[in-house]
Amino acid sequence: MTTPATTPTVPAVPDAADRAAARARLTDVVRRTPVVRNRALSDLVGGDVWLKCENLQRAGSFKIRGAYTRISRLSEAERARGVVAASAGNHAQGVALAASLLGTRATVFMPVGAALPKVAATKAYGATVEHVGRSVDEALVAAREMAERTGAVLVHPFDHVDVVAGQASLGAEVLEQVPDARTVLVCTGGGGLLAGIALEVAAARDAGRAVRLVGVQAASAAAYPASLAAGHPVALERMSTMADGIAVGRPGQVPFGIVRDHVDDIRTVTEEDLSRALVLLLERAKLVVEPAGAAAVAAVMADPRAFEPPVVAVLSGGNVDPLVLHRVLRHGLVAAGRYLQLRVAIADRPGELGHLLELVGSSDANLVEVEHRRTEARLHVDEVEVALQLETRGGEHRDAVIACLREAGYAVQVD
Structure with missing residues (x-):
């Protein structure tokens, strides 16, 4: 026996x-x-x-190191069955590149909504891309199922x-x-x-x-x-x-x-x-x-x-x-205090918008964009809302701009 x-x-x-x-x-x-x-x-x-x-x-990332090591250690028979992986993008590209260098085919499961440049790069290296789920964990379930069904070797992104x-x-x-x-x-x-x-x-x-x-x-x-x-x-x-x-x-x-x-x-x-x-x-x-x-x-x-x-x-x-x-x-x-988005309600009469923008200019903030809104439900019938996008020089300057507007009597909502 x-x-x-x-x-x-x-x-x-x-x-x-x-x-x-x-x-x-x-x-x-x-x-x-x-x-x-x-x-x-x-x-x-x-x-x-x-x-x-x-x-x-x-x-574009460290992932080629692990992917190439894993695939290079497969036997000829294993490489002939191909490899399968799951990734949000970097491991996908690492596996696709490693597989192309080592002469085996690769299928990669990526979450729905994965970054388009990562998807395009993975395909450019020769891999087949399938979109499944909303996370790497969900894509990994699909990759495991394919490995069990077809005999392709799973190249795990980290657990090997x-x-x-x-x-x-x-x-x-x-x-x-x-x-x-x-x-x-x-x-x-x-x-x-x-x-x-x-x-x-x-x-x-x-x-x-x-x-x-x-x-x-x-x-x-x-x-x-x-x-x-x-x-x-x-x-x-x-x-x-x-x-x-x-x-x-x-x-x-x-x-x-x-x-x-x-x-x-x-x-x-x-x-x-x-x-x-x-x-x-x-x-x-x-x-x-x-x-x-x-x-x-x-x-x-x-x-x-x-x-x-x-x-x-x-x-x-x-x-x-x-x-x-x-x-x-x-x-x-925004987090660094260099970009400020705010909303201000002003009276709906000539000159009010000009006065507001003059005040913003006097505070040394750079106006990027202004939007005049008349149909917001929260406004009174004689008001309009002005949405401003401003460039500021940091946290202290941002706070000074907001304080300047509030001292002038404006109700400021910071987005």
């Missing part, structure tokens, strides 16, 4: 040899992205702050040791490029990137280096705090964030244990924090970064004295829809 072959047990954590092998596989595939010092953030922190520009990586081993290569680069780093901040969704970097940081600590590692999540999509408190991955009931790249409702089983054992802190940032970070990166660093990729910078800006320098903030991706970027930047300008 022939004893059936047993499937080798997959280790829960990629060891040093696994990570070294992954990095070797990636040598001619990924770019060693630059690390640049940012003066504005350094001034806030009181010491050097460096940006790891993974937004300049092939396919090969993916974590691939993402660890970014951590190795950071520690080489900033050898005196004391704090590393990493955006976090399911945890694959944070876990990979955590393993390299843990090895550095064993070698005598003092490095603090901090994961950063969007406050309205933060699954790790509750999961760590519970001692196991816990699913969120709902999520709502502009940072779709880290909008993951449940931590992965593989990265969770690594994060629990080796990550010092998980911070959360608001939508306003993310918006301000994007504005700073565009204005002061000349870098286009997606909301999820700006999470580490958002944490630094929200509490700059909490992090011992030298600080490294990982910019995980730069794949952002220009229309989304426009809205987010406008949101960021």
Whole structure:
């Protein structure tokens, strides 16, 4: 009687040899992205702050590292069946590019409403795109069903040791490029990137280096705090964030244990924090970064004295829809006090609008747009509402403009 072959047990954590092998596989595939010092953030922190520009990586994010590592380790028979993945965009592009480089076909399930540039790029790399659900978690259910039905290999965005081993290569680069780093901040969704970097940081600590590692999540999509408190991955009931790249409702089983054992802190940032970070990166660093990729910078800006320098903030991706970027930047300008939207009711008689605009001009606010509304139900019959969009020079100037109008007797509603 022939004893059936047993499937080798997959280790829960990629060891040093696994990570070294992954990095070797990636040598001619990924770019060693630059690390640049940012003066504005350094001034806030009181010491050097460096940006790891993974937004300049092939396919626009770190995801190619894990995707290529995972697919490159498949057998010829497995690659012949194709691969399937689920993603809001970055993992989709990473899988599509890796599959094209390795000669296998890829199908990617993306949420309905995924950013059009990410969808177009995924298709351009040769993948077939299917739209399912409103979140990565829902798309992942469809991807698993296809894998079971067709035999295609599921390339999970974060919950596999090969993916974590691939993402660890970014951590190795950071520690080489900033050898005196004391704090590393990493955006976090399911945890694959944070876990990979955590393993390299843990090895550095064993070698005598003092490095603090901090994961950063969007406050309205933060699954790790509750999961760590519970001692196991816990699913969120709902999520709502502009940072779709880290909008993951449940931590992965593989990265969770690594994060629990080796990550010092998980911070959360608001939508306003993310918006301000994007504005700073565009204005002061000349870098286009997606909301999820700006999470580490958002944490630094929200509490700059909490992090011992030298600080490294990982910019995980730069794949952002220009229309989304426009809205987010406008949101960021509002949060920074540099863009003001307000409504004022004035008497419906000649000269009143001119008087209002003259007052706005005297306060040194720049008028961007004005709208005259006569049909609002809340208005008296002899009133009109004026909606103004103004450019201001910061929080103090914004408050001064509002105070000037109110002192003149206007009832001001700030939007």
